[in-house]
Amino acid sequence: MIRSGIRPEIKKKRIDHKKTQFAKATFQEHDYQHRLSLYDFPPTAEISIEEFETWAIDRLRILAELESCSFRNRSPQETAVHMEPLLKRYMPLSNNSATGGAHIDERLKEERKKDHYSHWILRLAFCRTEDLRRRFSRIETTLFRMRFQQDDGKEKRAFIDSLNLHWETVSNEEKTELSEHLLAATPSLKRVDDENFFKVDWTSIPDLIEHRSVFVRKGKAYVPTQQQTSMIITQFTQNLDKALELSARALPRIDEDDRLSPILDHLSKNFATPDAGFHDTDSSLSGAPINAANVDNLSQHFPLCMKNLHTTLRKNDHLKHFGRLQYTLFLKGIGLSLDDCLIFWRQAFKKIDDDKFNKEYRYNVRHVYGDVGGDANRRGRGYSPYSCQKILTEHPPGTNEAHGCPYRHFNIDNLTSMLQATGVHDREVLRGVKEDVEKKRYHIACNRVFEWAHKVEIKRVKDDNIWGPAELDTIVHPNTYFKRSYLLKNLNSVPKQDVKMEDS
Ligand code: SF4
Numbered sequence: 001m002i003r004s005g006i007r008p009e010i011k012k013k014r015i016d017h018k019k020t021q022f023a024k025a026t027f028q029e030h031d032y033q034h035r036l037s038l039y040d041f042p043p044t045a046e047i048s049i050e051e052f053e054t055w056a057i058d059r060l061r062i063l064a065e066l067e068s069c070s071f072r073n074r075s076p077q078e079t080a081v082h083m084e085p086l087l088k089r090y091m092p093l094s095n096n097s098a099t100g101g102a103h104i105d106e107r108l109k110e111e112r113k114k115d116h117y118s119h120w121i122l123r124l125a126f127c128r129t130e131d132l133r134r135r136f137s138r139i140e141t142t143l144f145r146m147r148f149q150q151d152d153g154k155e156k157r158a159f160i161d162s163l164n165l166h167w168e169t170v171s172n173e174e175k176t177e178l179s180e181h182l183l184a185a186t187p188s189l190k191r192v193d194d195e196n197f198f199k200v201d202w203t204s205i206p207d208l209i210e211h212r213s214v215f216v217r218k219g220k221a222y223v224p225t226q227q228q229t230s231m232i233i234t235q236f237t238q239n240l241d242k243a244l245e246l247s248a249r250a251l252p253r254i255d256e257d258d259r260l261s262p263i264l265d266h267l268s269k270n271f272a273t274p275d276a277g278f279h280d281t282d283s284s285l286s287g288a289p290i291n292a293a294n295v296d297n298l299s300q301h302f303p304l305c306m307k308n309l310h311t312t313l314r315k316n317d318h319l320k321h322f323g324r325l326q327y328t329l330f331l332k333g334i335g336l337s338l339d340d341c342l343i344f345w346r347q348a349f350k351k352i353d354d355d356k357f358n359k360e361y362r363y364n365v366r367h368v369y370g371d372v373g374g375d376a377n378r379r380g381r382g383y384s385p386y387s388c389q390k391i392l393t394e395h396p397p398g399t400n401e402a403h404g405c406p407y408r409h410f411n412i413d414n415l416t417s418m419l420q421a422t423g424v425h426d427r428e429v430l431r432g433v434k435e436d437v438e439k440k441r442y443h444i445a446c447n448r449v450f451e452w453a454h455k456v457e458i459k460r461v462k463d464d465n466i467w468g469p470a471e472l473d474t475i476v477h478p479n480t481y482f483k484r485s486y487l488l489k490n491l492n493s494v495p496k497q498d499v500k501m502e503d504s
Helices: 017-021 049-071 076-090 106-125 130-150 153-162 172-177 179-185 206-210 225-254 260-270 292-301 304-316 321-334 338-348 354-368 388-393 412-421 427-438 442-453 455-463 478-489
Strands: 197-201 215-217 220-224
Touching: 049 076, 049 106, 049 130, 049 260, 049 442, 076 130, 106 130, 106 225, 106 260, 130 225, 172 179, 179 215, 179 220, 197 225, 206 220, 206 225, 220 225, 292 304, 292 338, 292 478, 304 321, 304 412, 304 478, 321 338, 321 354, 321 478, 338 354, 388 442, 412 427, 427 442, 442 455, 442 478, 455 478
Parallel strands: none
Antiparallel strands: 197 220, 215 220
16 A cells, blocks of 8 residues: 655745745645545545556546547537546546435545546656646646536536635626626626626636637726636646646655656656557457458558558568567457468468478467467467557667558658558548647547548447447557457448447
């Protein structure tokens, strides 16, 4: 068990960073009365190292998916629909009304505790660089906004009241004096008496200023209660931005903890491309003809990384070591048996004889499948197929090597040519891919191509309620790409009960 002694943010107006880094922690017991939180106080109870890691990974899944919704220009409504099942699964956060509003039961407390702790853990993981801080703050704000807007009116009110935000209420006299301006800025309002207004610094509500939806005088904006959402959200972002800076200053002390720092390090790497584990169910495609003779045909469902390996293999009758490894693991992941895999490689290496194949290549394929070598644990299972994160971040390909991810490792001209050679001619898609790649969103580019290539089928599974949003979440594993593509393109031949994607 560990005490999650996370350094708190210090509630001071003027920050002396030298002092605050070593200031005494401000703790508060949490009773989780409200569903939402500005996460002002750090967690204080003990949690296990497993909880520390799993809760953070669950939140990370949510943030990554939210970020990819924004990369793909999903509207707030589409994002909310898409996220609903994922939130229920990984980060449920129920209203007080779930218990009839009478009390906060254990389930509610546990949900809120997980939300609270996971936010703070990721704060530590993502406070390390300016870029990570900015991204974390932006996505956490999106999550907060979504939850806030969905919150039940009564609970929203109680949450706002609990915040003590020190907003100055505009007196009745001032309202009457400024009524003409206030009504002009709030067209939905008939009489100023029907609404309360708050006075805040105009800089604290950029959204409302940008849309000219408030009256401003002497540096103060007059905000009607109905516009409070914008104020609360700005407050949330401001608090978080400040807190992230403070957390960054506390990092050297946390890095000394050799239990936490590897986890935090891994989490922050995961933010670029979320990692995905591989389960045996990922390769189950009941009745699909997965055999050596059919790999050419199946390659139409491969993501670009594996298409590149397959085409290079067919062109050169050979692949270098890392290419063979990446491709063998993928083929194993799609459900190709060891015997078929050996037949596949033997036939593919046309320029060598049986003797050379048996001496130099056979053992490696068997090893990958866990048929020989390795420790006792790996025996029988072998290695797991590589996720996008691994392919994107480890062993970049050198000259004449074909492994890696074309979205990351090809220059844009070669990538465009390869996409066109595989049938992607849509200018809008190619433009989007170029933009994604420039912004280093490689897996988003890959998902963009997938969604374009399967748009008809995706529409069908959505319209016919065959798949929900959770089954169409962002692809972060080449084997998920294959399986999803195969199922979508075979909707008419695969029995309806088998057209489902297990979580990868
Ligand atoms: Fe392959 Fe992943 Fe790159 Fe797509 S993003 S090409 S699945 S490594």
